[in-house]
Amino acid sequence: MAIADERQLAMVMDLNKCIGCQTCTIACKRLWTKNEGMESMWWNTVNTQPGAGTPRDWEDLGGGFRDGVPKPGRIPTRAEFGQAGDYNHDEVFFGGKSQTHLQTKGEQREWGPNWDEDQGSGEFPNSYYFYLPRICNHCTHPACLEACPRKAIEKSRENGIVTVNEDRCRGYRFCMEACPYKKIYFNELKKVAQKCIFCFPRIEQGVATACARQCPGRVRFVGYRDDENGPIHKLVDQWKVAIPLHPEYGTEPNVFYVPPIGPARLGEDPRGRPIRADGPPHRLQVDRHVRRVRSGSSDDRRPVRRAPLARSPYLSSNCARISE
Amino acid sequence: MVMGQPGAAVNAWYWRADEPTAAREISAEGLGTSEPLPGSTLRANGRWRSGRWSVVLARSLQGGDAARAAQLQPGLDTGFGVAIWDGSNQERGGIKAFSGEWQPLSLEGTGRS
Numbered sequence: 001m002a003i004a005d006e007r008q009l010a011m012v013m014d015l016n017k018c019i020g021c022q023t024c025t026i027a028c029k030r031l032w033t034k035n036e037g038m039e040s041m042w043w044n045t046v047n048t049q050p051g052a053g054t055p056r057d058w059e060d061l062g063g064g065f066r067d068g069v070p071k072p073g074r075i076p077t078r079a080e081f082g083q084a085g086d087y088n089h090d091e092v093f094f095g096g097k098s099q100t101h102l103q104t105k106g107e108q109r110e111w112g113p114n115w116d117e118d119q120g121s122g123e124f125p126n127s128y129y130f131y132l133p134r135i136c137n138h139c140t141h142p143a144c145l146e147a148c149p150r151k152a153i154e155k156s157r158e159n160g161i162v163t164v165n166e167d168r169c170r171g172y173r174f175c176m177e178a179c180p181y182k183k184i185y186f187n188e189l190k191k192v193a194q195k196c197i198f199c200f201p202r203i204e205q206g207v208a209t210a211c212a213r214q215c216p217g218r219v220r221f222v223g224y225r226d227d228e229n230g231p232i233h234k235l236v237d238q239w240k241v242a243i244p245l246h247p248e249y250g251t252e253p254n255v256f257y258v259p260p261i262g263p264a265r266l267g268e269d270p271r272g273r274p275i276r277a278d279g280p281p282h283r284l285q286v287d288r289h290v291r292r293v294r295s296g297s298s299d300d301r302r303p304v305r306r307a308p309l310a311r312s313p314y315l316s317s318n319c320a321r322i323s324e
Numbered sequence: 325m326v327m328g329q330p331g332a333a334v335n336a337w338y339w340r341a342d343e344p345t346a347a348r349e350i351s352a353e354g355l356g357t358s359e360p361l362p363g364s365t366l367r368a369n370g371r372w373r374s375g376r377w378s379v380v381l382a383r384s385l386q387g388g389d390a391a392r393a394a395q396l397q398p399g400l401d402t403g404f405g406v407a408i409w410d411g412s413n414q415e416r417g418g419i420k421a422f423s424g425e426w427q428p429l430s431l432e433g434t435g436r437s
């Protein structure tokens with residue numbers, strides 16, 4: 001439990017409510033990363049799962065800790081981040097031609113931050129996917145902070161927000177190697193590392209982050225972890241329905257997720273129409289990402305509220321990238 | 325040869341290939357403490373020719389903040405070292421090739437009294 005002068009802000013995202021609209025992504029972009037040198041930055045990303053995520057296959061890039069020991073990581077390449085494209089806006093909007101459509105200029109691109117959107121997995125009628133929004137986790141044990149030889153990364157005692165002090169940063173990018181969530185970006189113009197700041201200037205005014213406020217799905221809850229009347233404590237600690245993403249990375253992330261309940265698995269009747277299938281009732285397949293999420297504990301004081309989630313298919317599903 | 329220690333600053337003249345005419349003079353009192361030196365008169369120019377860089381770094385012998393900038397004087401011995409970062413090999417910060425021992429540096433001539 002945090003002590004009085006050391007508090008931690010946290011976020012819970014209910015993945016059942018995310019519609020993949022990217023409003024959060026754009027809210028963040030417009031507010032914080034619209035300047036030159038920040039073109040390829042997406043402090044907030046929303047990726048379709050199963051999928052490669054962004055930067056591409058970030059879960060294979062190392063970083064974080066294993067059993068308390070730092071795990072080597074590498075800096076994602078520009079191609080893995082997916083560089084910003086240059087579009088023919090002028091031609092489409094002001095060109096006076098009716099048959100043009102929006103496309104990138106120059107070389108054909110092969111990857112972008114949301115390249116595999118809505119592809120998902122599985123065969124019709126049992127195809128499936130869900131959306132996974134991600135920001136910096138403002139970790140309790142931030143690997144980025146520990147990796148910086150210049151002590152340029154700071155974690156606030158008042159709210160736990162992790163920020164880069166750009167006056168101290170010399171652009172070494174050891175933080176980018178060390179962050180296992182690959183949520184730090186490099187500004188090529190200012191030659192400094194930049195990342196999600198949990199909208200701290202808004203927080204100081206008592207306003208939630210832009211990604212949370214703008215979300216049409218009302219996916220995101222923001223609050224202090226130790227506020228027993230707040231949503232974070234209830235969802236994470238009391239009802240135990242929200243869990244961290246890859247806790248085995250050892251950084252103690254402070255973004256938590258309510259895992260998605262998968263749609264029912266369908267079979268076909270003799271005329272090829274979908275019907276309820278025999279066998280497991282849910283679609284999400286068990287694959288290499290599977291880990292069981294917390295299925296409840298004996299000290300459960302709210303069995304009624306937890307029961308539907310405890311029975312739900314996500315418990316042994318692909319979504320268990322969100323894992324314990 | 326480390327980056328100085330508290331109370332015993334090292335003074336570094338720093339040049340990088342992506343900005344060949346920019347000179348950076350810094351001082352440090354230990355690892356991770358380097359700061360740009362205010363009032364530096366260091367100038368630089370580099371030229372890429374036949375597969376190699378030629379670089380000149382120049383400043384007056386007595387420079388800037390006397391406590392943090394090396395004060396050079398004819399007839400007075402001091403030490404220097406060289407460090408090189410190959411950026412394409414991901415070298416930055418403490419990952420670098422460096423000259424190890426301090427090398428003696430003495431400027432010919434007599435010191436001003």
Ligand code: SF4
Pocket residue numbers: 135136137138139142143144145162178179180181182183184195251
């Ligand atoms: S998610 Fe990465 S950048 Fe954010 S605090 Fe954790 S280690 Fe640092």
Ligand code: SF4
Pocket residue numbers: 017018019020021022023024025046131133214215216217218219
């Ligand atoms: S704004 Fe909300 S619903 Fe839309 S993608 Fe972001 S988290 Fe999902």
